[in-house]
Amino acid sequence: MKYCSDCGATVTHKMPEGETRLRFICDSCGIIHYQNPKIIAGVLPLWGEQVLLCRRAIEPRYGLWTLPAGFMENGETTDQAAARETHEEANAPVSNLTLYTVISLPHANQVYMIYRGELPAEDAFSPGTESLETRLFHEAEVPWDELAFHTVRKTLERYFHDRKHGVFPVHNFECPPMTVKLAT
Amino acid sequence: MKYCSDCGATVTHKMPEGETRLRFICDSCGIIHYQNPKIIAGVLPLWGEQVLLCRRAIEPRYGLWTLPAGFMENGETTDQAAARETHEEANAPVSNLTLYTVISLPHANQVYMIYRGELPAEDAFSPGTESLETRLFHEAEVPWDELAFHTVRKTLERYFHDRKHGVFPVHNFECPPMTVKLAT
Numbered sequence: 001m002k003y004c005s006d007c008g009a010t011v012t013h014k015m016p017e018g019e020t021r022l023r024f025i026c027d028s029c030g031i032i033h034y035q036n037p038k039i040i041a042g043v044l045p046l047w048g049e050q051v052l053l054c055r056r057a058i059e060p061r062y063g064l065w066t067l068p069a070g071f072m073e074n075g076e077t078t079d080q081a082a083a084r085e086t087h088e089e090a091n092a093p094v095s096n097l098t099l100y101t102v103i104s105l106p107h108a109n110q111v112y113m114i115y116r117g118e119l120p121a122e123d124a125f126s127p128g129t130e131s132l133e134t135r136l137f138h139e140a141e142v143p144w145d146e147l148a149f150h151t152v153r154k155t156l157e158r159y160f161h162d163r164k165h166g167v168f169p170v171h172n173f174e175c176p177p178m179t180v181k182l183a184t
Numbered sequence: 185m186k187y188c189s190d191c192g193a194t195v196t197h198k199m200p201e202g203e204t205r206l207r208f209i210c211d212s213c214g215i216i217h218y219q220n221p222k223i224i225a226g227v228l229p230l231w232g233e234q235v236l237l238c239r240r241a242i243e244p245r246y247g248l249w250t251l252p253a254g255f256m257e258n259g260e261t262t263d264q265a266a267a268r269e270t271h272e273e274a275n276a277p278v279s280n281l282t283l284y285t286v287i288s289l290p291h292a293n294q295v296y297m298i299y300r301g302e303l304p305a306e307d308a309f310s311p312g313t314e315s316l317e318t319r320l321f322h323e324a325e326v327p328w329d330e331l332a333f334h335t336v337r338k339t340l341e342r343y344f345h346d347r348k349h350g351v352f353p354v355h356n357f358e359c360p361p362m363t364v365k366l367a368t
Contacts, residue, residue, distance in 0.1 A: 003192035005185045005217070010192075021257065033189070036222045037256050039295060072221050073205065077288035077358045078295055099356040102283060102297075104261035111223060111262055113286075170354040172283040174261045 006031050037109045041081035042069020044155055045094050047119040050136035051156065053143075054089050057132045061148035067114060067155065068092070082115045090134045092125035094118060101155045102172040112151045112175075116159070116168065150175045190215050221293045225265035226253020228339055229278050231303040234320035235340065237327075238273050241316045245332035251298060251339065252276070252315075266299045274318045276309035278302060285339045286356040296335045296359075300343070300352065334359045 001024045004011050009028030016023055016032055024033040044067055045052035053065045068089040072081035079097045086092050094117030103112040119125065125134045137143075139160050147153045154175060162168045185208045188195050193212030200207055200216055208217040228251055229236035237249040252273040256265035263281045270276050278301030287296040303309065309318045321327075323344050331337045338359060346352045 001189045003187055003189050005187050005189045005195075008187035008192050008194075011189075034255070035258055037258055037260070038220045039223065071218070072295075074219055074221055074293040075290050076221070077290050078286065078356070079288075080290075099286060099354060102262065102286070104263075106259050106261050106264075109258040111256075170283060172262070172354075 001033060001035075004029060004031060005033065035109075037111055039072040039078065039081070040069050040110055040112045040151075041072045041078050041085060042067050042112065042114045043082045043086040043094050043097065043117040044100060044114055044159060045086060045090065045092055045117050045119050045125070047122055047136055050138055051142070051159070052090060052092060052119065052125055052134060052136055053152075054127070054131040055133040055135075056130065056148055057127070058130050063132065064146050064148035065143050065152070066148040067152050069112065069114065072113075078113050079115060082113070083117070086117065087128075089128045089131050090125045091128055092119055092134075095120065098168070099170050100168060101151070101158065102170060103151050103154065104174045105151070105177075106174065107177045114151070114155050150178045185217060185219075188213060188215060189217065219293075221295055223256040223262065223265070224253050224294055224296045224335075225256045225262050225269060226251045226296070226298045227266045227270040227278050227281065227301040228284060228298055228343060229270060229274065229276055229301050229303050229309070231306055231320055234322055235326070235343070236274060236276060236303065236309055236318060236320055237336075238311070238315040239317040239319075240314065240332055241311070242314050247316065248330050248332035249327050249336070250332040251336050253296070253298065256297075262297050263299060266297065267301070270301065271312075273312045273314050274309045275312055276303055276318075279304065282352070283354050284352060285335070285342065286354060287335050287338065288358045289335070289361075290358065291361045298335070298339050334362045 004026035007029045011024040068086040070085040097115040097117045100116045101114040188210035191213045195208040252270040254269040281299040281301045284300045285298040
């Protein structure tokens with residue numbers, strides 16, 4: 001941030017009086033521009049024993065497998081955002097959404113909120129514009145070495161574990177930065 | 185938003201090519217400025233049978249009772265944000281934080297995340313600068329007509345209900361806009 005979005009003057013990154021954090025403050029009108037974490041909402045779409053994954057057609061992690069998920073928009077609820085992203089990325093109309101993982105990524109200023117959701121049919125999906133491929137996987141088929149994000153891996157690991165016990169609590173945890181390993 | 189925070193030129197609220205939502209787009213450099221919901225993290229602090237509430241020393245809802253909560257900051261996890269707000273507003277060091285309510289407020293572009301947390305002692309709290317008063321309440325003493333927010337009421341209602349059954353699932357739901365009733 002270099003300019004004030006309210007008046008167009010320059011901003012300075014400094015500590016407001018009585019605060020303990022650096023903020024962008026307008027040099028002219030004095031307004032403080034706060035910056036806050038964003039929510040990424042998504043779904044673990046289920047069909048019987050199988051889970052739906054999408055192969056990314058966009059950067060970052062082009063070509064790797066992910067769960068349908070994306071930035072929550074203003075005016076939405078978290079489950080509406082998760083369902084919309086699943087529709088956009090996999091053309092999949094999921095139902096019975098139940099909150100499953102809530103994952104903080106403090107290094108990225110993001111919070112993931114992933115729901116479990118049910119597909120209505122074995123073929124009720126197809127690649128959206130941001131996906132190269134969409135496909136159902138049994139546990140033994142999951143491409144663990146070609147997953148796009150830690151959050152996806154952790155959500156899948158917990159799901160396959162919980163499924164053995166038939167209990168699906170909400171998991172709330174922190175995910176460390178991912179070591180970037182280029183797929184070669 | 186009137187000016188581009190990257191280059192200082194004017195912005196126009198319009199639909200980017202290939203998108204279905206209005207965005208603020210810079211008339212000069214063309215950057216799209218996305219706006220997303222914010223997370224409000226807080227705690228339901230518990231001491232035995234009692235819950236801790238704070239009477240607000242700031243607007244909105246000056247003088248009404250609330251749970252310690254506030255905007256999550258960049259670089260934090262959700263539970264760190266909840267604990268920090270509890271320290272700031274009630275000087276209370278809570279432990280054993282467990283996610284409890286996740287509440288979407290689409291009309292306000294906010295998502296509340298409230299944790300259950302334990303106080304270390306009966307007097308381990310005092311008003312922070314944003315609170316007029318901090319105090320423990322038994323269920324029968326809760327000032328239901330003087331609560332600041334729907335999210336606080338709903339969280340307390342669910343807690344007292346769940347406590348009767350000894351089970352505390354994560355509650356994920358939507359809260360409608362509050363009808364403003366001025367305290368007279």
